[in-house]
Amino acid sequence: MTAANVKLVKTLVLAFLAIWLVFTGFPLFFMIVTSLKPVEEINRMVPTFWPETMRPQNYAGIFADPGSLKSLVDSLIVSSANTVLSLFLGTLAGYALARWVRGVVGENLAFFILSNRMFPPVAILIPMFFLFDATPWGTDSYVSLIVLYLVFNMPLATWLMMVFFRDAPRELEEAAYLDGYSPFRAFFKVTLPLVFPGMISVAMLCWIFAWNEYLFANLLTGTTVKTFPVHIPTFTLGSQTLWNLVMAFSLVAMLPPVILFIVLRRYMVRGLSLGVVKG
Amino acid sequence: MSVDQLPLPAAALDDAGRAAAGPYPDWFSKRRRGRSLIVNPLVPAVMVGLPVLVIIAIVIYPTVWMFYHAFHDTNMMSLFTRNWQAVGWDNFALVLSSDRFADSVLHLLRYLLFGACLQVLLGTALAQILYEVVQSNALRIVLLIVMVLPMMLPPSIVGVLWKFLLQADNGAFNHLLIKLGMLAPTDRIEWLDADLALWSLIIADVWQWTALPLLIVYSGRVSLPPAIYEAARVDGASRWLVLRRITLPMLKEIIAIAFIIRFMDAYKFVDKVYVMTAGGPAQRSELPVFIAFQKGIREFQVGEAAAYAIIIFVVAAILITLFLQYLKRVLKAQGIA
Numbered sequence: 001m002t003a004a005n006v007k008l009v010k011t012l013v014l015a016f017l018a019i020w021l022v023f024t025g026f027p028l029f030f031m032i033v034t035s036l037k038p039v040e041e042i043n044r045m046v047p048t049f050w051p052e053t054m055r056p057q058n059y060a061g062i063f064a065d066p067g068s069l070k071s072l073v074d075s076l077i078v079s080s081a082n083t084v085l086s087l088f089l090g091t092l093a094g095y096a097l098a099r100w101v102r103g104v105v106g107e108n109l110a111f112f113i114l115s116n117r118m119f120p121p122v123a124i125l126i127p128m129f130f131l132f133d134a135t136p137w138g139t140d141s142y143v144s145l146i147v148l149y150l151v152f153n154m155p156l157a158t159w160l161m162m163v164f165f166r167d168a169p170r171e172l173e174e175a176a177y178l179d180g181y182s183p184f185r186a187f188f189k190v191t192l193p194l195v196f197p198g199m200i201s202v203a204m205l206c207w208i209f210a211w212n213e214y215l216f217a218n219l220l221t222g223t224t225v226k227t228f229p230v231h232i233p234t235f236t237l238g239s240q241t242l243w244n245l246v247m248a249f250s251l252v253a254m255l256p257p258v259i260l261f262i263v264l265r266r267y268m269v270r271g272l273s274l275g276v277v278k279g
Numbered sequence: 280m281s282v283d284q285l286p287l288p289a290a291a292l293d294d295a296g297r298a299a300a301g302p303y304p305d306w307f308s309k310r311r312r313g314r315s316l317i318v319n320p321l322v323p324a325v326m327v328g329l330p331v332l333v334i335i336a337i338v339i340y341p342t343v344w345m346f347y348h349a350f351h352d353t354n355m356m357s358l359f360t361r362n363w364q365a366v367g368w369d370n371f372a373l374v375l376s377s378d379r380f381a382d383s384v385l386h387l388l389r390y391l392l393f394g395a396c397l398q399v400l401l402g403t404a405l406a407q408i409l410y411e412v413v414q415s416n417a418l419r420i421v422l423l424i425v426m427v428l429p430m431m432l433p434p435s436i437v438g439v440l441w442k443f444l445l446q447a448d449n450g451a452f453n454h455l456l457i458k459l460g461m462l463a464p465t466d467r468i469e470w471l472d473a474d475l476a477l478w479s480l481i482i483a484d485v486w487q488w489t490a491l492p493l494l495i496v497y498s499g500r501v502s503l504p505p506a507i508y509e510a511a512r513v514d515g516a517s518r519w520l521v522l523r524r525i526t527l528p529m530l531k532e533i534i535a536i537a538f539i540i541r542f543m544d545a546y547k548f549v550d551k552v553y554v555m556t557a558g559g560p561a562q563r564s565e566l567p568v569f570i571a572f573q574k575g576i577r578e579f580q581v582g583e584a585a586a587y588a589i590i591i592f593v594v595a596a597i598l599i600t601l602f603l604q605y606l607k608r609v610l611k612a613q614g615i616a
Contacts, residue, residue, distance in 0.1 A: 013412055016408070017409075023486065024429065027440060028428055030444065034443075047449050047451050090330070095326065097327060100318055100323035101327055113331070115603060118543040120595050126341075128337065147337060151338060154334075155334070158330055163610075183307055212434065213433070219572075229433040229436060246443075247440075253436075254428075257431040261427060262424060265427075269498040273498070277499045
């Protein structure tokens, strides 16, 4: 390549990066701008790209509706309980699959469990509705969402924990046995610290998925339990959507996953890639 | 650290040099030979059995239920009177012969081609650029975080956001194009009308999910051994050659896994269709999964919805089998599985 060509390629690459940053950044920027505008300014024929009248009170305004805070609490309860449950079941099964259930049976069992993460949930939704309807707590409850999200999160947790346990050397555990450790002590003192970073990534992925899920929450719950993605579309006045409140609340609800990602991003990628990338 | 390096207290070994029996509960293990612990087979069976039981309850049972009703004329009425009739393959014939289904399959193909494939291509390119072109480490991390932000929003909210941005008259996107001089001030692109609705969905999806392959490929690139690149540099290989002969072949599997994950998620989740276009206008942005939801939940044509679901399920089963075989090969090569 000649020097001129190299320069051309470099310019093109930088232009591509710049265009992408505008494409990614603009909607986020406009979300923030919209969240600071009064409604009248949003409804103009020509949108303003910077608020003429600043209204940071919108952020207080979203919590004037008591449902807003409750929806965040509901989301927190559902996603946290589901994460704990997924992680508990996933760690148990992942450990057994990594240490004891090997060979053809173990391999197929592991892939069978993982395959549940990939199947379209549409096939189970209607029967789930009747299944939960027949239980004492009904469809519109914490339990139904916590259990339902296991469909996605538990297979992922099991699979990833299995990969992490396989990576943790078995010899260390056996050495602990020789030292007279009980299996529980060996597990908690030796193996668990080794897979702890992996557990963090699993917990984070499960938590963010459950935090952001909308379709099932919308179809199964909505009165007693109302997670925030279901609550956001209710910011309306008559037939008019209060876009400033919608955007403000979306930004507030986006904070927990974003903070989690910024703090723990090193652990996240391994989970995202089903354990293939050693992040 | 290997076993031999660990200090082994003399008390742990009996006269024969073998480990003395540890404090194991009877139900956990019965006997030990040398170093290996013979675990009661019931223990792993219970540990793996719990999640399998959960899967049977919340996945297998509902799937069987759907299979059953796919062959019955179940609807709202017959469901509550528990009086449904077997209709053989009628539901499947109804679905497969309908234009609505055929159209939705074409939509899905376009959505996966331009959605999932484009996301992986863009993500891979961006990961390369980020790693090779951006020199400052801090700037790299900031850019990475900015690019990943859309992924942290609920897909439904992304749908709402883009619906807002893409309004024809006073939508911010059209006015941004006007400001940038790419659109005449009097022109408006009707992003959400019948011709463009599916493309708008794809744009919103690309906006949100390109970060997933980007993150995976970027981390894969970071973990490649620098020695190879050093050798290539010493040999005077051009950047293009290095990219084509070293980086891409070594990242092949990781890119493929990113593609698989994105592809299956795009195949099964329809939150955006739901809130952004509701399949419209005139059913021009419907995906099969969306129709199944619509038939089952809104119209309560459970039999027909079940037929849709089963067709989607069978296609998914074939794809997942292929994908998992590939994943198995990759993990075997890495020594994980």
